[in-house]
Amino acid sequence: MKHEPSLERISLNQITTEKWDLKEAINGCVRHDVPWISVWRHKLNEYGLQESKKMIQESGLQVSSLCRGGMFPASSLPERKKRIEDNKRAVDEAAELGTDVLVLVCGPAPDKDIDTARKWVQEGIEEVLPYAEQHGVKLGIEPLHPMYAADRSVIVTMEEANELTEQFASPYIGVVVDVFHVWWDPNLYYHIDRARESILGFHVSDWPVPPPDLFKGRGMMGDGAIELRRIRQAVEAAGYHGPIEVEIINQAIWDTPGDEVLNTMKKRFVEHC
């Protein structure tokens, strides 16, 4: 296990440079020798799927993941079915872009009933998984921070993501570990170890003290409270050696020129991750 991570593993999660469109993000990665990119679905609309695919292929970049599927819970059965269809389209897009990971942000409860919402997440994954398997795309369940339980994801711990994964017992389902979401968990290292070969992605940022905002609250690596290197080494010890996405949702960083952000993130990645 190396002390510092290789820059061959760094990936720009597109949300970090939110003001760049896909072409600008691709060109930025090429300019800064960032070999991976994680693409957001709403950014695909800017150029369309085929043109996006062509731009990425011509750049030589690899796609670490497509963000995001999920959002399964809804009050009515037709709406839940609609969302399952949308997840299948996301699988198609991931396959088209040449990435084998679709990140799932599982969705909040449509009302106060969090248990039922969790059941709907399970049912949703059950419906999408065979389709993902057929298309060679893995579903990466990303537990979100509990502060997003009411508006983004009822799946909030590594334990929940592991239990879901273990239920399906398929190599096409697994867990995405994002330090911002899970760093506080007293059982974190146990559950990283338990996840083992099912870890499908690893995301870094930091937790400023306190965060400037609930949604746009993440910091650059090194600017917060998270034991980044310890978590990265645990994820490696569990067997994950794939790309490491830098995913930072932060207005001040969005307002910084993208080239500066990429310079800083590479430096901080080596220093702190």
Added chain:
Amino acid sequence: MKHEPSLERISLNQITTEKWDLKEAINGCVRHDVPWISVWRHKLNEYGLQESKKMIQESGLQVSSLCRGGMFPASSLPERKKRIEDNKRAVDEAAELGTDVLVLVCGPAPDKDIDTARKWVQEGIEEVLPYAEQHGVKLGIEPLHPMYAADRSVIVTMEEANELTEQFASPYIGVVVDVFHVWWDPNLYYHIDRARESILGFHVSDWPVPPPDLFKGRGMMGDGAIELRRIRQAVEAAGYHGPIEVEIINQAIWDTPGDEVLNTMKKRFVEHC
């Protein structure tokens, strides 16, 4: 188990009417037939401990808890010892005010090492507990929401609070359940049941979607995503039938006249808790 809670159990946690001093809060409770009050230590300074005690006794109010002890982790041993002494003063004050519960907000890590901070919490409680036992004051470990792990408490789940409690095996240590902090936990009901007789307090508010602020983010009961009645009934089924504190940290509610806040909180308590 009653469908709605009795107003004989409602307690005004003083932070809910932050702009009132202790005398105003006492008078407000008397005017509105709120039989319990939870006192914050910084509010005691306004009139001094003896005068505060006298005012409370003359009002006929009962004190549900003193808020707060804790804040154990610190980098240096002398500083940790100083904090333990401060916790003993808090025990003295609780005993003097006639409440048997001192709420512990356990404190953040002084650096990134969250494991060591958790160990310091345990050591701190170990030192304070015999003193609390001698003075007939119970230490109530309040797990805080994981979004406060970096600046307020490394104890963030009911599981951690239960494990700490079980280690000491004393009737003078237990858990305070605050819905805002724990509602998202997939293991919540298991851990409420596991806590059993060691539940020392129950706090209500709500989780607005999304909260207006990280610190001042709580809502009035009924204005958010929390299954309040379900949690209250689970806490009762586990054996807790003591006072229920309304603890809301929210700028808009602080800016509302206190009498209006007390009217609303009584109504919402009956409707939603």
